[in-house]
Amino acid sequence: MRRALILVLLWGGIQLLRPLEATHGVSSQTLLVFGFLILAAYTVGEIATTVQLPKVTGYLAAGLLFGPSALGVVSLHAIADLAPVSRLAVALIAFLAGAELRWSELRDRARPLLTMLGTELLLSFAAIMTLLVVARAYIPFLTGLLLPETLVLAALFAAVAIVHSPAVVMALLTETRARGPVARTTLGMVLVADIVVVLLFSGLLALARTAVPSTASSGGPSFGLVAWEIGGSLLVGAALGGAIALYMRFVKRELLMFAIVVAFFGSEISRLAHVEALLTLLVAGFVVENGTKQGAAELLHAMERSAAPVFVVFFALAGAAIIVRDVLLIWPIAVAIVVVRALAIRFGCQIGARLSRAGDVERRYVWMGLVAQAGVAIGLVAVISEAYPERGSQMATLFLAVIAINQLLGPVLSRVALKRSGEIEVGPGAKGREPGEDVRGDKLTPATQAPSGP
Amino acid sequence: MSGPLLLILAVAVAYLAAHVAFDWLARRFLIVSGAEYLVLGILLGPQIANVLSSDVMEGFSPLITLSLGWVGAIVGTQFHIRSLVRVRALSYRVAFGEALLTLTFVGLVEFAVMHFWLGMPDWEGVAPAVALGAIAAVSAPAGIGVVARHLGRRVALLRQLELTTAIDALVGIVAIGVLLALRHPGHVALARPVTATEWVVISLAIGVVGGALFELFLGRERDEDRLFISLAGAIILTSGAAVFLHLSPIFTAMVMSATLVNLSPNREEIVRTLHASERPFYFVLLIFAGASWEPSLRAWVIPVVLYLIARAMSKTGGARLAARLTNTLPALGMHWGRALIGQGPLALALGLEYLRHPGAIVPSIVFTAAIAAVLLLDFGSAWLIHSAVAPLEKDQRTAPEGATS
Numbered sequence: 001m002r003r004a005l006i007l008v009l010l011w012g013g014i015q016l017l018r019p020l021e022a023t024h025g026v027s028s029q030t031l032l033v034f035g036f037l038i039l040a041a042y043t044v045g046e047i048a049t050t051v052q053l054p055k056v057t058g059y060l061a062a063g064l065l066f067g068p069s070a071l072g073v074v075s076l077h078a079i080a081d082l083a084p085v086s087r088l089a090v091a092l093i094a095f096l097a098g099a100e101l102r103w104s105e106l107r108d109r110a111r112p113l114l115t116m117l118g119t120e121l122l123l124s125f126a127a128i129m130t131l132l133v134v135a136r137a138y139i140p141f142l143t144g145l146l147l148p149e150t151l152v153l154a155a156l157f158a159a160v161a162i163v164h165s166p167a168v169v170m171a172l173l174t175e176t177r178a179r180g181p182v183a184r185t186t187l188g189m190v191l192v193a194d195i196v197v198v199l200l201f202s203g204l205l206a207l208a209r210t211a212v213p214s215t216a217s218s219g220g221p222s223f224g225l226v227a228w229e230i231g232g233s234l235l236v237g238a239a240l241g242g243a244i245a246l247y248m249r250f251v252k253r254e255l256l257m258f259a260i261v262v263a264f265f266g267s268e269i270s271r272l273a274h275v276e277a278l279l280t281l282l283v284a285g286f287v288v289e290n291g292t293k294q295g296a297a298e299l300l301h302a303m304e305r306s307a308a309p310v311f312v313v314f315f316a317l318a319g320a321a322i323i324v325r326d327v328l329l330i331w332p333i334a335v336a337i338v339v340v341r342a343l344a345i346r347f348g349c350q351i352g353a354r355l356s357r358a359g360d361v362e363r364r365y366v367w368m369g370l371v372a373q374a375g376v377a378i379g380l381v382a383v384i385s386e387a388y389p390e391r392g393s394q395m396a397t398l399f400l401a402v403i404a405i406n407q408l409l410g411p412v413l414s415r416v417a418l419k420r421s422g423e424i425e426v427g428p429g430a431k432g433r434e435p436g437e438d439v440r441g442d443k444l445t446p447a448t449q450a451p452s453g454p
Numbered sequence: 455m456s457g458p459l460l461l462i463l464a465v466a467v468a469y470l471a472a473h474v475a476f477d478w479l480a481r482r483f484l485i486v487s488g489a490e491y492l493v494l495g496i497l498l499g500p501q502i503a504n505v506l507s508s509d510v511m512e513g514f515s516p517l518i519t520l521s522l523g524w525v526g527a528i529v530g531t532q533f534h535i536r537s538l539v540r541v542r543a544l545s546y547r548v549a550f551g552e553a554l555l556t557l558t559f560v561g562l563v564e565f566a567v568m569h570f571w572l573g574m575p576d577w578e579g580v581a582p583a584v585a586l587g588a589i590a591a592v593s594a595p596a597g598i599g600v601v602a603r604h605l606g607r608r609v610a611l612l613r614q615l616e617l618t619t620a621i622d623a624l625v626g627i628v629a630i631g632v633l634l635a636l637r638h639p640g641h642v643a644l645a646r647p648v649t650a651t652e653w654v655v656i657s658l659a660i661g662v663v664g665g666a667l668f669e670l671f672l673g674r675e676r677d678e679d680r681l682f683i684s685l686a687g688a689i690i691l692t693s694g695a696a697v698f699l700h701l702s703p704i705f706t707a708m709v710m711s712a713t714l715v716n717l718s719p720n721r722e723e724i725v726r727t728l729h730a731s732e733r734p735f736y737f738v739l740l741i742f743a744g745a746s747w748e749p750s751l752r753a754w755v756i757p758v759v760l761y762l763i764a765r766a767m768s769k770t771g772g773a774r775l776a777a778r779l780t781n782t783l784p785a786l787g788m789h790w791g792r793a794l795i796g797q798g799p800l801a802l803a804l805g806l807e808y809l810r811h812p813g814a815i816v817p818s819i820v821f822t823a824a825i826a827a828v829l830l831l832d833f834g835s836a837w838l839i840h841s842a843v844a845p846l847e848k849d850q851r852t853a854p855e856g857a858t859s
Contacts, residue, residue, distance in 0.1 A: 003673075006670050007671075013667075020648065020699050031690055031691075032698050034690050035687050035688070038690060038691075042684060254733065256731065260734065308679050308683050
């Protein structure tokens with residue numbers, strides 16, 4: 001409560017300073033907003049934990065509260081200025097996520113993981129597509145289209161709608177220090193799902209371009225480009241992972257700075273090589289973890305430290321980007337999609353778990369971790385908007401409304417899942433991760449736990 | 455290849471080189487690492503390779519401001535009053551005497567240069583002269599630790615040097631902070647213009663009020679990660695507010711962190727957390743400072759050369775005079791001022807801040823002087839300290855035990 005009061009005072013202070021801004025010359029309020037957003041999101045995140053909500057929800061709520069839709073401390077211009085922070089966050093999240101995956105574990109859990117993922121994605125895709133086709137008269141981007149065109153665009157929308165959020169899952173696992181089958185399966189599923197969805201989306205976009213010709217000069221990426229995006233990500237990621245492994249073997253110093261450099265470098269090289277940054281960093285993390293004897297424990301610890309303020313701002317910016325007015329305009333259809341998607345994920349996971357004879361906790365709780373959406377989904381919507389400027393922008397509005405709801409709902413459900421499955425620290429004797437353990441429960445060495453700075 | 459990517463690669467390579475080569479050089483030859491990043495920045499900047507073009511630099515502007523703020527915050531942590539009152543008043547007199555003498559002497563010399571050499575009318579040369587005086591006042595503290603490790607103990611002169619470099623930093627930062635406030639371009643959206651004195655008060659108030667609020671915000675937080683997030687937010691907000699108003703981010707961040715460490719029960723944790731992250735900010739600062747350099751269109755050689763000469767004279771002469779006036783010359787030695795000649799990242803930060811200020815006069819000359827001083831003196835700062843400390847240390851070792859106690 002004390003922090004909330006200080007925050008109000010700081011907000012008042014910023015309002016006092018605003019009239020003193022120079023009326024000519026270059027004056028930037030990006031840093032001012034950035035600093036305030038860190039403190040605001042951090043405070044609301046702490047408040048969220050007191051009411052049993054995940055910090056991530058608090059960060060998002062802070063962004064929403066101080067964003068353009070409410071108090072307006074964070075303007076749309078400031079959100080655009082802070083885009084590099086979001087890119088850095090995605091890179092850190094992807095690397096951390098990749099490094100959490102062990103080949104031996106993946107191999108052992110491949111059957112339940114792939115079966116659950118397959119059934120869940122298939123059912124979600126079919127359910128959302130069916131809903132869109134049935135309710136096409138009420139959906140702006142489908143009105144006035146013939147059935148074949150409706151089917152193609154509905155499929156394209158559904159292909160994006162089934163995507164999950166590795167960012168939320170990773171942030172929650174870091175926050176709650178959860179470990180166990182639900183945490184591991186959820187993480188594995190969201191990561192593999194990203195690859196599957198990008199492939200599915202690329203195929204459907206190529207089909208859509210044939211069935212519904214675009215008025216735009218460039219109708220989206222070709223198959224070759226998409227293939228390079230996936231294959232190139234694997235190649236670039238593996239090379240980056242190899243370089244990091246060499247650094248960890250021969251230098252292994254200043255890990256805090258090195259972690260930031262890795263994230264920036266991976267993000268930038270992906271942009272230049274036209275490959276998917278998320279997948280590249282994910283592969284790099286995976287290679288470092290699995291390709292070296294000593295693993296990436298020390299680097300991961302340094303990355304988690306450097307990622308902490310970045311995560312706070314990343315989710316706050318995601319909250320600030322939610323335009324409440326747009327959500328309110330199409331809320332009935334957006335809510336319907338959210339409900340249908342959540343139900344499809346739930347039944348899909350349960351069917352998959354039953355088919356693969358997965359454990360009871362996985363069958364009951366994994367679906368909750370799959371509801372959140374962000375990152376990749378927003379990127380794919382942007383591709384559609386580029387390919388279909390008019391209908392794509394209508395689709396984007398609906399999709400951003402769906403993401404907004406899932407973004408707020410998803411972290412809460414994820415936390416409930418981890419709590420009910422007994423995988424987070426909720427009291428004495430809980431089997432959650434101890435400080436100094438990684439997500440698998442491995443003990444870090446004393447050197448690992450020491451601050452990595454000078 | 456893109457600017458940001460080359461920058462990342464350059465930082466990584468330079469960093470590795472620094473660790474592989476300079477760690478060894480520092481141990482073997484008492485050479486302090488740092489200026490190589492500055493050279494790298496100049497090579498990558500618009501004047502040579504243009505990898506870090508003006509557009510790229512503009513994009514990284516918030517990061518540069520943050521680095522300046524971080525540097526200011528680290529300086530501010532040294533001013534914990536309860537620790538400072540344990541030091542003898544005599545040591546402060548020596549330190550303040552030396553710093554103020556340097557500021558005044560270099561300021562006067564440069565004012566004369568601005569007036570007679572560059573032909574600036576009446577008082578126009580005061581601002582760049584004060585800026586150069588403020589930059590001249592600061593000394594590099596990095597070599598003190600290197601020499602202490604080399605000698606294997608902290609002799610009395612090293613303790614005096616630690617205090618003196620802290621006071622030098624204080625004098626330099628306050629002078630620049632006040633100067634930028636006084637030189638504020640004005641033109642705000644208020645009904646009446648804000649006076650220069652009011653800008654100084656606003657600059658100070660952002661730091662003091664910010665420090666007090668952040669102390670309440672942090673409370674008794676001891677978790678290092680949470681502390682890091684809160685401190686990062688506090689420094690970013692404070693330096694962001696300063697830049698937003700065209701004031702000095704180093705000054706406001708220094709006042710904020712000094713207030714914070716004096717009020718907070720978690721002083722040690724705060725200091726540790728800030729220092730744990732200082733190196734990346736120093737690297738960024740040095741590289742961007744190098745890339746920001748551009749040769750002045752006006753005749754810059756004489757002002758820069760005179761700056762270097764006047765500074766060396768005032769550091770050695772001023773230190774000796776201050777010690778003589780306070781009767782501490784026998785303890786500090788005739789040449790203790792030599793140990794203060796080195797200049798490091800703080801001098802560069804002050805120069806960069808002046809360069810970025812919209813109301814600055816001949817910013818390129820001021821900044822070139824700062825760059826020249828760091829390039830010439832940073833590598834050798836530890837050696838200069840050693841040359842001042844070694845004779846005293848030798849005397850203490852050879853003197854009878856009772857004489858040194």
